[in-house]
Amino acid sequence: MKEKYSILLPVLVVMTSLLSACSPGLNQKTGKTEILKWKDGKRSAISLTYDDGSINQFRVALPLMEEKGFPGTFFINTGHIPGSEFKARFIGRPFEEIIKETAVVATNPDNLFERASAVGYLGYRGLMDYHTRAGASVDAGNMERACEIIDEAYAKVRAGNVQKIPADDRYFGTDRLTWDEIRKFASWGHEFASHTISHPRLAILDEVNMLWELEKCKEDIYRQLGPEHTFSCECPYGTENERVMEYALEIYAALRNRMPEVYLAELNRGSRVHPAEADKPYVQWQRGPLSDTPLHRMKSWIDTCLVYNDIWLVLVFHGVDGVGWEAISGDTLDNFFSYIKANEDELWVATFQDVTKYMRERMNSVVKTSRDRDQIQVNLSQNLDPRLYNLALTLKTDLPDRWKEISISQNGLDLDYEIISEKQGKSVMYPALPGVNPVIIRSAK
Numbered sequence: 001m002k003e004k005y006s007i008l009l010p011v012l013v014v015m016t017s018l019l020s021a022c023s024p025g026l027n028q029k030t031g032k033t034e035i036l037k038w039k040d041g042k043r044s045a046i047s048l049t050y051d052d053g054s055i056n057q058f059r060v061a062l063p064l065m066e067e068k069g070f071p072g073t074f075f076i077n078t079g080h081i082p083g084s085e086f087k088a089r090f091i092g093r094p095f096e097e098i099i100k101e102t103a104v105v106a107t108n109p110d111n112l113f114e115r116a117s118a119v120g121y122l123g124y125r126g127l128m129d130y131h132t133r134a135g136a137s138v139d140a141g142n143m144e145r146a147c148e149i150i151d152e153a154y155a156k157v158r159a160g161n162v163q164k165i166p167a168d169d170r171y172f173g174t175d176r177l178t179w180d181e182i183r184k185f186a187s188w189g190h191e192f193a194s195h196t197i198s199h200p201r202l203a204i205l206d207e208v209n210m211l212w213e214l215e216k217c218k219e220d221i222y223r224q225l226g227p228e229h230t231f232s233c234e235c236p237y238g239t240e241n242e243r244v245m246e247y248a249l250e251i252y253a254a255l256r257n258r259m260p261e262v263y264l265a266e267l268n269r270g271s272r273v274h275p276a277e278a279d280k281p282y283v284q285w286q287r288g289p290l291s292d293t294p295l296h297r298m299k300s301w302i303d304t305c306l307v308y309n310d311i312w313l314v315l316v317f318h319g320v321d322g323v324g325w326e327a328i329s330g331d332t333l334d335n336f337f338s339y340i341k342a343n344e345d346e347l348w349v350a351t352f353q354d355v356t357k358y359m360r361e362r363m364n365s366v367v368k369t370s371r372d373r374d375q376i377q378v379n380l381s382q383n384l385d386p387r388l389y390n391l392a393l394t395l396k397t398d399l400p401d402r403w404k405e406i407s408i409s410q411n412g413l414d415l416d417y418e419i420i421s422e423k424q425g426k427s428v429m430y431p432a433l434p435g436v437n438p439v440i441i442r443s444a445k
């Protein structure tokens with residue numbers, strides 16, 4: 001052991017002296033560029049997300065966000081919106097065949113998904129509830145219980161112990177909301193995203209019915225709003241079922257349920273882990289205010305965001321002012337948004353899509369800085385699909401102290417910038433697009 005050290009030590013000494021010899025006389029900081037963690041050097045990111053498209057999200061919450069200049073992300077069910085091409089339905093064998101089979105073959109993991117996909121569409125009152133409850137059991141990992149629930153439903157049908165109705169539609173209160181209106185909100189900068197056609201328990205659907213709900217919702221959104229709104233999806237009930245995640249990630253670039261990034265810690269709505277305990281470069285911290293969540297607790301989430309630098313707070317809202325699940329009041333929302341607004345200097349409020357893009361671009365970009373006299377050149381390259389990932393990143397480049405006036409440009413366009421003077425020297429913060437021409441910082445002397 002001793003011998004090994006005596007060989008290694010001189011090598012280390014030589015390497016260290018070589019390193020210092022590389023930068024004689026140069027300001028050690030000059031020429032260094034950093035891609036800042038969040039846009040505009042903010043301390044944390046916040047996404048305001050809404051599920052199920054209940055009407056007061058648009059009549060009450062959206063105008064409040066507009067007042068503050070906050071964009072939201074709305075995960076909508078498309079099946080009920082007038083003009084949508086694709087409706088909720090069952091795709092598969094004739095119902096009579098399936099019902100007949102349930103009399104002789106008990107529900108088991110092999111036939112569960114087909115039966116659970118069909119049960120809500122048999123045309124009898126209350127059967128969608130069996131689908132939902134059985135799906136909750138699958139989400140909880142209890143297949144046996146799910147089979148029992150589905151058996152119970154079909155036994156009722158076979159016994160004629162059911163009341164005939166038109167298709168047992170789930171309804172989430174998107175009444176009076178039209179695609180025209182959604183298009184208007186989208187043009188104001190809000191993100192619309194998929195929450196499936198009809199809000200099923202995806203974990204208990206068979207492949208063809210699961211794909212129908214995921215793909216056709218995306219198709220309607222694409223047709224009505226264009227590709228910018230087909231990036232994000234939330235699979236209903238916050239499922240993290242492996243099979244569902246696998247299918248959904250093939251169809252959507254981002255899921256609020258779960259993301260594939262290894263550098264992102266995810267704390268879901270039920271998690272009691274403090275975001276400071278997450279040991280990854282980024283932590284997505286989901287909080288879902290319910291009707292009895294006090295305002296001071298909601299504000300405390302913002303306070304936490306102001307202390308740490310890694311947090312992406314994803315707020316999940318449902319009902320607003322009496323409409324929708326666990327509705328919270330417009331007054332509470334107004335107060336809460338005002339609190340965020342008051343701390344806006346430190347907080348980046350952005351859509352789910354934009355924060356995802358920023359984070360992915362930053363983690364997949366390489367920045368190189370070179371200097372030639374009165375000019376610094378910054379190359380920002382990335383290996384992501386430029387059709388999807390085209391958000392400007394915020395860079396911070398160290399400047400020589402003697403530079404007084406500067407100009408910054410990329411692709412021949414002058415960029416806005418902010419000079420930052422710190423104890424360790426001067427630097428400049430500016431937005432840059434990855435994967436295109438380099439940024440040129442010039443000293444005007």
Ligand SMILES: [Zn+2]
Pocket residue numbers: 051052195199236237
């Ligand atoms: Zn939902």
